[in-house]
Each structure stands twice: as C-alpha cells, then as structure tokens.
Amino acid sequence: MGVVASVHVADVGPLRALRLIRSVPTPGSIDGLRHANLAVAQPLRSGRGLPSLNAGRVGFIGFWDDDAALERFLDGDPLAASFRTGWHARLEPLRAFGNWPGLPDDIARERTTSYAGPAVVLTLGRVRFHRVPQFLRTSKRAEVAAHEAHGMLWGTALARPPFVATCSLWQSTKDLATYAFGRRYPGHPAAIEADRANPFHHQSAFVRFRPYAVAGSLGGTNPLPAGVVEGTVREKELHRGQQ
DSSP: OOSEEEEEEEEOOHHHHHHHHTOOOOTTTSTTEEEEEEEEEEEOOOSSSSOOOOTTEEEEEEEESSHHHHHHHHHHOHHHHHTTTSEEEEEEEEEEEEOOTTOOTTOBOSSOOSOOSOEEEEEEEEEOGGGHHHHHHHHHHHHHHHHHSTTEEEEEEEEETTEEEEEEEESOHHHHHHHHHSSSSTHHHHHHHHHHHSOSEEEEEEEEEEEEEEEEOBTTBOSSOHHHHHHHHHHHHHHHHHO
C-alpha cells in the first residue's frame, strides 16, 4: 500500500484542545507526513435543536507516505500520544473529487469504484470568509440529510478556519452514493450545486477511503466497529484474488 491517511478524534479537555490546534504539523516535520490538519471536532448538526457541543474534542487528519510512516507516528510521537485515549482509523484512499495536499497523484477520479464495502469520507476545504454564512446554511442541510440517510454510522464536523471538514462513516459505498448523489436526500446534491455555482472554498476535496484498521473509542463506543473493518479486509482480499 502506498499513500495512506489516518483520522484521530479524542476528548482532551478545552485547554489542551486549544494548545493542540495552535500548532499544526507541517509536511516533513514528522517522518513520512505528507500533510496534516488539526481542528476542533463537533457533532454533525441534526436539525433537532442545538447540537450538543464538546469544547474539548479535537480531530487530526494525516496523509502519510506509507503505512510504516503511520506506524512510527502511532508508536512514538507526542502528538499521537495526545489522541491515545480516543479513536482512530487507518484509511486507504480510493477516489477523490477536487484536490488536497497529500493525496496520491494517481488517485482515481471516477465517481464509482470496484470496492463496495464500508467507507469513510472526508470533505475537506479552505473556506472563503465572505462565503461563510451561505456555507453554514448549505452545509447544515447536508448534515441533517446525513443523519437521515440509511447506512450512515457516525460523523463529525471539524473546523480551524479557514480549514473546515467533515468525516463520515458509512455501512457501504452504495449507501454513501445514495446520500451523496441521489434524490432521496436532496441536502447534499443541493450543496454540490451551490458550490459549483459560486464556490465556497479556495481549495476543496471530497475523498472516499477504505478503512482497514480502527482502534479506541469515543464515549466508550467505537464509531466503526472492528467487525465492520474486518469485513472490508476480507472483501479486499477477495477482490485481489479475482484480478
């Protein structure tokens, strides 16, 4: 496996969260790190009153040269230690729409992939400040639709302006595609159209991943149970055997 990504989310307390997000690692500052983002993490909005905010939850997204680089980070880096009490997932990039630092040059751009199992999706952006009010209104409708969508297991929003992102976990790529592009949940397709008409971001990407390892929990729960990930590994091995 070449380039891999990782997502780490932990409840560290408000003061520690502020200290962590003040300094985002730069490419190469950690051996094998291609790109990183650190941000405050909050629940996706559901449309049912105000969300239950958590001022002490932070998220880290990293793109790595390979799995060995990620392993070294997890084994001995102080930043990784800050997230040890939380949850993290290792991810294989499958396809992308848009561009983001750290993505492999040869990543697929087609809407569909041969992989059909559970998926993690990152939406990544550097928001244009004059578009923030419209972006928040439009993204809220997409987040509410995600809560209603079949197969959505868990999701979080992340923000350290101008960086904004969401991370969502899906039972299958079919469920994901139905939410992202179908008419059943119009919030997300409407957000795509609004962005095309007048872009919200200076730079953005929608990236689909295969999760191949998960560890830890949030509030005592693993958002993507290990049994689900084991299924993705078996499916990948079967696919390779048929090639």
